[in-house]
Amino acid sequence: MAERSRPTVSASRFRELMRAYPTGVVAVTAATDRGPRALLVGSFFSVSLRPVLVGFCVGKQSTTWPDIRRTARFGIGILAADQEDLGTALAAPGPQRLAGVPWRPSSTGVPVLPGVLAHLECVPGAEHRAGDHTIVVAEVRSIESLRDHQPLIFCHRTFGTVADARGGERPVLSG
Numbered sequence: 001m002a003e004r005s006r007p008t009v010s011a012s013r014f015r016e017l018m019r020a021y022p023t024g025v026v027a028v029t030a031a032t033d034r035g036p037r038a039l040l041v042g043s044f045f046s047v048s049l050r051p052v053l054v055g056f057c058v059g060k061q062s063t064t065w066p067d068i069r070r071t072a073r074f075g076i077g078i079l080a081a082d083q084e085d086l087g088t089a090l091a092a093p094g095p096q097r098l099a100g101v102p103w104r105p106s107s108t109g110v111p112v113l114p115g116v117l118a119h120l121e122c123v124p125g126a127e128h129r130a131g132d133h134t135i136v137v138a139e140v141r142s143i144e145s146l147r148d149h150q151p152l153i154f155c156h157r158t159f160g161t162v163a164d165a166r167g168g169e170r171p172v173l174s175g
Contacts (some may be wrong), residue, residue: 022155022162028091029057029103029111030074032067034100036111039064040090042074042154045131053125056134064095065134070171073108073123073141077116081150081161086113088159112144117151119144 007091023042030037039062047053054076058065068074077085090097104112124136129135150161 006168012039019156021162022118022153024154025079025087025154026056027077027079027113027116028058028068028074029077029098029113030071031105031109031111032071034067034095034126036103037064037067037095038097038101038111038113039068040087042095043065044078047137053137054120054140055133055137058130060129060134064097065136067095069124071124071128073110073121074138074157075112076107076120076122077113078118078120079113079152080115080117080147081152083115083152084159086115087152089156091129092136106144108172118146123169125135173175 024044026041026044027038028041039058041058042057043057045055047055056076063172071137086101089101097110103113106112106119106121108121110121118139121142121144122140125137125139127134127136153162
């Protein structure tokens with residue numbers, strides 16, 4: 001049997017395609033020995049129901065994830081559609097993303113961002129190297145639903161909202 005040659009997919013072509021695929025936006029937060037830290041994540045997903053596990057991807061070049069990884073607990077805040085400014089602030093480079101962002105500590109001291117749809121408290125689990133990213137799997141220890149609102153999404157290099165599931169009259173992206 002003749003060996004097939006592997007097709008080459010360029011990173012730029014793949015990035016162009018994935019920009020058109022909407023993702024939810026979450027903030028990963030922790031109280032670290034270097035102060036409160038946060039990073040914005042667009043690859044967040046459920047992994048398991050028994051036990052309750054979630055996952056997200058972090059770029060290997062992240063300077064914030066190593067600080068968060070060392071904590072016993074971290075939070076995941078699901079951003080609401082009206083939190084584009086918060087998303088922009090948390091996407092900025094550098095470790096001080098929470099500077100000037102109001103937050104409250106949870107009962108375990110994990111930063112909870114105001115206005116998020118929900119806050120999940122997690123304990124670190126497995127990490128899997130995957131190309132230029134790390135896939136993080138975490139066990140959810142508590143969930144706090146904070147408000148009923150549309151989630152913030154990221155698509156075509158901009159924040160937006162999902163179509164209203166009840167009426168479907170709004171555009172997929174707004175703003």
